[in-house]
Amino acid sequence: MTDLLAKKRDGGALSTEEIDFMVQGYTRGEIPDYQMSAMCMAILLRGMDNRETLDMTMSMMHSGETLDLSPIRGIKADKHSTGGVGDKTSLILCPMVAAAGLKIAKMSGRGLGHTGGTIDKLESFPGFTTAISEESFFRSVNDIGIAIMGQTADLVPADKKIYALRDVTGTVPSIPLIVSSIMSKKLASGADVIVLDVKCGDGAFMKTEEQAETLARGLTRIGRLAGRKCAAVITDMDQPLGYAVGNAVEVKEAIAVLRGEEKGDLLELCLTLGACMMAEAGVVRSVEEARQELLRTVEDGSALGKLAAMVKAQGGDPAAIEDTDLLPQAAVTLEVPAEKRGWVRRIHAERVGLISMHLGGGRATKESAIDLSVGVVLRKKVGDSVEAGESLAVIHASCGEKAREAAQMLLGCYEFSDEPVARPKLIKQIVR
Ligand code: URA
Numbered sequence: 001m002t003d004l005l006a007k008k009r010d011g012g013a014l015s016t017e018e019i020d021f022m023v024q025g026y027t028r029g030e031i032p033d034y035q036m037s038a039m040c041m042a043i044l045l046r047g048m049d050n051r052e053t054l055d056m057t058m059s060m061m062h063s064g065e066t067l068d069l070s071p072i073r074g075i076k077a078d079k080h081s082t083g084g085v086g087d088k089t090s091l092i093l094c095p096m097v098a099a100a101g102l103k104i105a106k107m108s109g110r111g112l113g114h115t116g117g118t119i120d121k122l123e124s125f126p127g128f129t130t131a132i133s134e135e136s137f138f139r140s141v142n143d144i145g146i147a148i149m150g151q152t153a154d155l156v157p158a159d160k161k162i163y164a165l166r167d168v169t170g171t172v173p174s175i176p177l178i179v180s181s182i183m184s185k186k187l188a189s190g191a192d193v194i195v196l197d198v199k200c201g202d203g204a205f206m207k208t209e210e211q212a213e214t215l216a217r218g219l220t221r222i223g224r225l226a227g228r229k230c231a232a233v234i235t236d237m238d239q240p241l242g243y244a245v246g247n248a249v250e251v252k253e254a255i256a257v258l259r260g261e262e263k264g265d266l267l268e269l270c271l272t273l274g275a276c277m278m279a280e281a282g283v284v285r286s287v288e289e290a291r292q293e294l295l296r297t298v299e300d301g302s303a304l305g306k307l308a309a310m311v312k313a314q315g316g317d318p319a320a321i322e323d324t325d326l327l328p329q330a331a332v333t334l335e336v337p338a339e340k341r342g343w344v345r346r347i348h349a350e351r352v353g354l355i356s357m358h359l360g361g362g363r364a365t366k367e368s369a370i371d372l373s374v375g376v377v378l379r380k381k382v383g384d385s386v387e388a389g390e391s392l393a394v395i396h397a398s399c400g401e402k403a404r405e406a407a408q409m410l411l412g413c414y415e416f417s418d419e420p421v422a423r424p425k426l427i428k429q430i431v432r
Contacts, residue, residue, distance in 0.1 A: 001025070001035045008042040016055045023059040027158040033165060040162070040171035048176035053218065054225050056176065060184035063158035069105050069190035071138045075281045077102045078191035079273060080182060082206070082215070083115045084199045085353035086240035090118045090148075091254035093270040095306035097277055098145035099297035100290075105141045106148045107155070107189050111362050111370075114203075114353030116247065119150055124248040124327050124372045128316030136313075144309040156184050173205065179218040183226070193229040193281045195273050196220070200428060201238035203349025209234060209428055216431040229280035233272055234429040239347040239382050241426075242266040246361040246375015248327040249396055253377075255321055258304040265426040271295065272427055280432070328373035330396035334403040338386045342416035345382065351413045352376055355406050359397050371398055376410065383423035386416070 004018050014022070022039065025031040048056065069076045077097060081087050094104045108130065111117035119130050130150040132140075140147035159181050166172045186194050196219050199205070200212035216232035223230025235241075242265070244253040256262045257270070271291050278290035297303040308318040320326040356362050360371035378393045380386050393410055397403035 001031050001039075005035065005038055005042060008039060008046055011046050013049055013052055019052060019055040020059045023056065023063060023158050027063045027161060036162070037165055037169045037171070040166050040169060040174070040177060043177060044171045044174035050221060050225070053176040053179055054222055056180040057183045057187065057222050057226065060156055060158040060162070060180055061188045064154040064156055064188070065152065066188040067107070067155070067190040072103055072105055072141045074101075074103045075193060075283065076105050076141075076191045077193040077195070077277045077281060078104070078106055078186060078189060079195045079197065079277070080186055081197040082182070082199050082204060084237045084241055085114060085116075085203045085349040086242050086245040086250065087116065088121060088242065088244070088250040088254045089197060089266070089270055089273065091121060091251060091307070092257050092266070092303075093274050094146055094148070095258060095310070096270060096294050096297045096303040097274045098306045099302040100274070100278060100293050101145075101283065102193070102277060102281055103141050104146040104148075105137065105191065107151050108148050109151055112366065113364075114350050114357055114362060116245075116250065116353075116356075116362065118148065120370060120372070121247045121250050122148065122311075122316075124251045125311045125316035125318070125320050126326070128311055128314050130314065132314060140310070140313045144306065144313060146306055146310045147313065148310065156188050159184055175215055175218050178205070178215060179222055183219060183222045186223070187226050187228065191228070193277055194223050195277045195280070196230070196232040197269075197273060198232050198234045199237035200234055201236055201349070203240070203353065204237035213429060213431070216429070220431055231276040231280050232431040233269075233276060233427060234431065235269060236424050236426050236428060237349055238424060240349050240352050240378065241269070243378045243381070244375060245352050245356045245378075246359075246396065247370070247372040248329070249375040249377050251327055252324045255304070255307075255324055258298060258307060260298050267298070269426055272430065276430065276432065330373040330398065332397045332400055332403045334395045334397065334400075334407055335391040336393045336395060336407045336410050337389045338380075338392050338414075339388065339411065340416065341388045342386060342418055343421040344380050344384050344386060344414060345417040345421050346415040347378070347382060348413045351409070352378075355409050355413070358409070359395070359402055359406055374398060376406070380414075381423075383421050385420070
């Protein structure tokens with residue numbers, strides 16, 4: 001390891017065998033944290049070429065179990081988001097794509113910090129569980145086209161250890177380390193087609209479009225080199241996605257989109273990600289044809305039907321899809337009036353995510369319990385005009401005191417302009 005450190009420090013490329021020695025040795029506890037920390041910093045400063053990044057990804061992928069999806073018939077598709085605030089995309093996209101004929105066999109995670117997790121959101125359906133056996137996971141995907149399972153403990157143990165180390169050594173923002181971290185997990189999850197939603201802006205890892213594009217190209221390149229179909233969409237995270245930030249409130253918004261009641265940016269993003277999936281899968285002649293097909297799944301109710309079938313198959317009560325009042329409801333709701341008139345110039349996404357966490361809707365540590373009923377529902381987004389006293393958002397809280405605190409914090413998330421403000425473009429680039 002001392003030789004490898006000197007080699008990377010001096011800008012050399014590590015061989016396939018050297019990378020495997022380092023990844024497996026660290027995972028088994030044979031290489032100490034101080035040497036692996038120094039290596040992460042050397043990689044951050046010196047980089048890795050495409051071959052090294054692929055080797056690192058493959059070695060990490062093989063550090064634990066991998067999921068063999070071959071018992072599932074048809075083309076298996078998966079989606080990954082680099083993490084955002086109010087990101088309920090999977091709840092809409094997965095049923096749409098399943099209704100259009102692809103197979104969704106997805107592993108999802110829980111939320112941590114200011115970003116939410118799909119599993120927590122889905123647990124808003126009373127009784128719903130993602131702790132299902134591999135056998136019932138495969139059966140559901142074969143029977144209804146969709147299932148979402150919690151991450152198994154043994155998937156990519158190398159990433160769990162390396163990520164925890166990067167988190168405390170200032171080495172998270174390294175493109176080859178992010179690419180190998182994300183792609184090792186996606187490849188180990190076994191899908192044939194992988195679509196990545198690379199977030200860019202205030203609430204994301206990648207603050208600029210240029211950084212996001214470099215990451216998107218790195219991710220898709222490694223996916224292709226590993227023999228999978230892969231595309232990425234770079235999307236704006238300078239404000240929360242859609243209107244709701246929390247758990248049950250996000251499920252409610254997702255249901256409204258699937259019912260065809262909300263037709264804004266959130267639907268557009270799901271159509272774009274889904275169309276990329278179908279085009280990469282080769283089941284349509286063009287991206288436009290895929291969009292039309294996906295739109296049809298909303299209009300004819302088949303996408304909503306897939307969500308209901310998945311909720312039922314995984315022990316949840318699908319009645320909450322018809323009557324969203326059956327989802328967890330907060331004890332208190334409080335409107336947040338604007339202090340002056342103007343146009344919304346900015347909404348700090350990360351801070352809105354932190355408010356939801358403060359209300360109890362997110363985890364400060366992995367062990368924290370969360371309250372599924374609380375959160376924030378924005379009424380105004382960037383580009384909207386606001387009159388003094390008009391509501392900016394509704395706080396859903398467990399008590400009046402928490403609601404008032406959150407309302408005060410929310411006012412600090414908004415910035416206004418005296419002039420009209422253009423609405424930002426949600427979809428910045430498609431990388432295929
Ligand atoms: N998400 C991951 O899974 N890994 C990273 O390194 C960064 C974001």
